[in-house]
Amino acid sequence: MKNRAAYMTGLNKMEIREIEVPVAKEKQVIVKLEYVGICGSDVHYFENGRIGDFIVNGDFILGHECAGTVVEIGPGVENLKVGDKVALEPGITCGHCEYCKSGRYNLCPDVEFLATPPYHGCLMNYIAFPENMAFKLPDTITTKEGALIEPLAVGMHAANQGNVKLGDSVAILGSGTIGLVTLLACKAFGATDITVVDVIPKRLEYAKKLGAAAVINAAETDALAEIHRLTDKKGVDIVIETAGSAKTVAQTPYAVKNGGRIVLVGMAPQDIIEYNFAKIMAKEAEIKSVFRYRNIYPQAIKAVSKGIIDISGIVTHEFAFDDVAKAFDFVIHNKQDVVKAVIKMD
Ligand SMILES: NC(=O)c1ccc[n+]([C@@H]2O[C@H](COP(=O)([O-])OP(=O)(O)OC[C@H]3O[C@@H](n4cnc5c(N)ncnc54)[C@H](O)[C@@H]3O)[C@@H](O)[C@H]2O)c1
Ligand SMILES: [Zn+2]
Ligand SMILES: [Zn+2]
Structure with a gap:
């Protein structure tokens, strides 16, 4: 197993590097990512190095709209198994604060959100992620659609x-x-x-x-x-x-x-x-x-898998992982044409 990640190494600079394959800790799964969407915020970090108070410091992995297949489960994982397709909800929250406890976990001050500095994103082949933020996709939904559950949730x-x-x-x-x-x-x-x-x-x-x-x-x-x-x-x-x-x-x-x-x-x-x-x-x-979303992934996945919402219609461009730098360049220079570009991971 080889793991590679796309690092933003400076403004408008990106390179793919080999990184370690993650190990599944307690209640984590290892997901082989298949699709990662490029979001306006990824492009903004790439071009400007910051969004408000969130500043990219050093080499940084972008991407937070993603889905893939579970390839390994860690100790204590109960609801997912190897081979399950999943969409990852990118905000990992503390679970203990008043916002988490009242179900408004999107307002958790300690959230670790993918590709929001200092937390790296998911433009990589393999990621370790908490089981409870990896939502199983039924057979009637593709991992490409799974990656789009994130913007749909907004x-x-x-x-x-x-x-x-x-x-x-x-x-x-x-x-x-x-x-x-x-x-x-x-x-x-x-x-x-x-x-x-x-x-x-x-x-x-x-x-x-x-x-x-x-x-x-x-x-x-x-x-x-x-x-x-x-x-x-x-x-x-x-x-x-x-x-x-x-x-x-x-x-x-x-x-x-x-x-x-x-x-x-x-x-x-x-x-x-x-x-x-x-x-x-x-x-x-x-x-x-609106600040992101909460408690929506299960409902969004159902709506897409049952054909109530056709999310694939928003994808206008698709790129291979090897062309990720080209993809960002293309998105930046063709803002009028691109609505949603996705990266097909390999
Ligand atoms: N609140 C949240 O949690 C959350 C989450 C995701 C994105 N966002 C924000 O949502 C916004 C939209 O994101 P996006 O990815 O769709 O960006 P986008 O740039 O693709 O879309 C913005 C659209 O607004 C249009 N527009 C500009 N001026 C206009 C005008 N005067 N009248 C009508 N339309 C006009 C643009 O042509 C463009 O098509 C961004 O500001 C983004 O930061 C917020
Ligand atoms: Zn996004
Ligand atoms: Zn919290």
């Missing part, structure tokens, strides 16, 4: 936070990976009128293909005026911001209807944003936010 958490339900109207601002998985989640939750806004026509085409009832190109049309037109001036039940821009965050109070809900998912580059709270008050609108 979209499902957004739909949960917005309490999206049957018959709701939803406006999703931004049609990148997160906007699209949010669209898939809202559709699965029963929203009937989903409008997706972006400034890149190609991305809006994907939104249309994945089930948006309407799309708005904000580079050509006044998005708010169009949302008002589509909703008889009322606004939508739920607005979900996934573009991560100050402009779209500031649009949310105008797009939501009286008593509606706003869900903030995108991370704008600036911390402080001018925002119309008077509108929020007058509409008695609710503002919710």
Whole structure:
């Protein structure tokens, strides 16, 4: 058995190196990874070396969207066996703090999240991982789809936070990976009128293909005026911001209807944003936010394996592990074309 990992060795520099094959400790499994998705955050670390207070220090392994096959089980493992296909939920939490104990483990201050410094990611052949964060995939779901459970979980958490339900109207601002998985989640939750806004026509085409009832190109049309037109001036039940821009965050109070809900998912580059709270008050609108996800993997895996959510539709590019450096370069230079690129591990 040989293990190799892709190290980011500096800004826009990556090389594959041989590393030790991990040993399964108590309640851990060794997973041979088969697919790893490239996330916007991986690209951001690769280009900038940091996201907010998380700073890459030294050689660093990216990647946190992954799935593969169990090849070894450690002592005390009860629910997985060699040969099981699994998707890994990348945040390992303490299990003891008030957030973990109340089920909101995504808020655990001691979380060790793959590819969030100082914790390495999973762009490697073999990884040791806690059994309780490795979710078994049924036969009806591939490990490629398994790797996409991670971004899908963000979209499902957004739909949960917005309490999206049957018959709701939803406006999703931004049609990148997160906007699209949010669209898939809202559709699965029963929203009937989903409008997706972006400034890149190609991305809006994907939104249309994945089930948006309407799309708005904000580079050509006044998005708010169009949302008002589509909703008889009322606004939508739920607005979900996934573009991560100050402009779209500031649009949310105008797009939501009286008593509606706003869900903030995108991370704008600036911390402080001018925002119309008077509108929020007058509409008695609710503002919710999203930090990753919690308790969603089992539900997401079921939805994909039963064909309720077709997640494979978001993959636009696939690269071999040996070409991982090329893959990052390609993603960086073709941002308009790439929605989700995945690395096929070998
Ligand atoms: N809260 C969380 O836990 C969480 C998790 C994952 C990602 N994120 C954040 O979600 C955001 C989206 O991630 P992504 O991977 O989809 O990024 P992305 O860059 O692929 O998508 C953003 C989209 O917004 C569009 N956009 C830009 N300006 C716009 C405007 N004025 N109106 C409409 N659309 C506009 C872009 O064209 C792009 O398609 C990022 O900010 C990311 O950091 C948050
Ligand atoms: Zn991600
Ligand atoms: Zn905790």
